[in-house]
Amino acid sequence: MTAVQATGLALRYGRTTALEDVTFTLRTGVTGLLGPNGAGKTTLLRIVATALPADGGTLRVFGHDPSTPPGRLAVRRLLGYLPQDPGFHPSFTAFEFVDYVAILKELTHRATRHTEVARVLSAVGLDDRRRSRIRTLSGGMKQRLALAAALVGDPDLVILDEPTVGLDPEQRLRFRELIADLGERKTVLLSTHQTEDVMSLCQEVVVLDRGRVRFEGTPTELAGLAAGRVWTSAAREAGALASWRTGTGLHRHVGDPPSGAALVEPSIEDGYLTLVGAAAEASAIAGGAR
Ligand SMILES: Nc1ncnc2c1ncn2[C@@H]1O[C@H](COP(=O)(O)OP(=O)(O)OP(=O)(O)O)[C@@H](O)[C@H]1O
Incomplete structure (x- = not known):
């Protein structure tokens, strides 16, 4: 099933063309987004995550059009997003932060929500730090916390902007297992500079360079x-x-x-x-x- 269809997406920041005529399709499974610094990866992820409107082209996410307010809301209900710079409130505990995100994701039943928050914290290996204040966590732990927030509510589309940055080798392995499992059921779009991540995780890969799609195919291709x-x-x-x-x-x-x-x-x-x-x-x- 087609989860995301992007056709001719374009975006300019003033005089900088960040994206031009970007067309690709995402289905269930993990797609890697590769490209040099400044290629437009973060810009593209922000557009698919409804954090930034495109200047041109069309985008459909599970058939919804994020350029309309109802379409945007429908997409956000199906979405988990780990941005490049997740904003944390440093005095929240790990649990409180993910619980807060879960509330925003409309998990209104307290007991069910708390079970879900515990599930994702455990999935990223932060069980023993759930009561820790965010300011006391290491960089890699914060990255895992942001991943937990992206996974809460079991979203159908998960967008991850350089999720393995700052993870130690053991955590990177654990992350790959987690994402590979997720990719069995869900659509995952993962921006990375790690070709090893692409090799071990992705069924599809898109290469962006200077705002354009240079390649779309399998890692073997x-x-x-x-x-x-x-x-x-x-x-x-x-x-x-x-x-x-x-x-x-x-x-x-x-x-x-x-x-x-x-x-x-x-x-x-x-x-x-x-x-x-x-x-x-x-x-x-x-x-x-x-
Ligand atoms: N807010 C902004 N205002 C102006 N220009 C921007 C802005 N954000 C990004 N750009 C420019 O748009 C282009 C694409 O940037 P983007 O951050 O999407 O690339 P990227 O592929 O994610 O890079 P990296 O791998 O370094 O994270 C770059 O030329 C960048 O300088």
């Missing part, structure tokens, strides 16, 4: 963009789109391989670099030609 374009060698090679020294001491390169290069299996990161690196190179050439 994204990796496939770099097929025949990744190689290793003992020394750095100047002609590659991207090169880095790996832990083994070998240099890994993405780009046009020289003849006889030792080709290796591409990863999602290689596919992403092929896409974004090629676009950056093309715009540099276009800029240079002017």
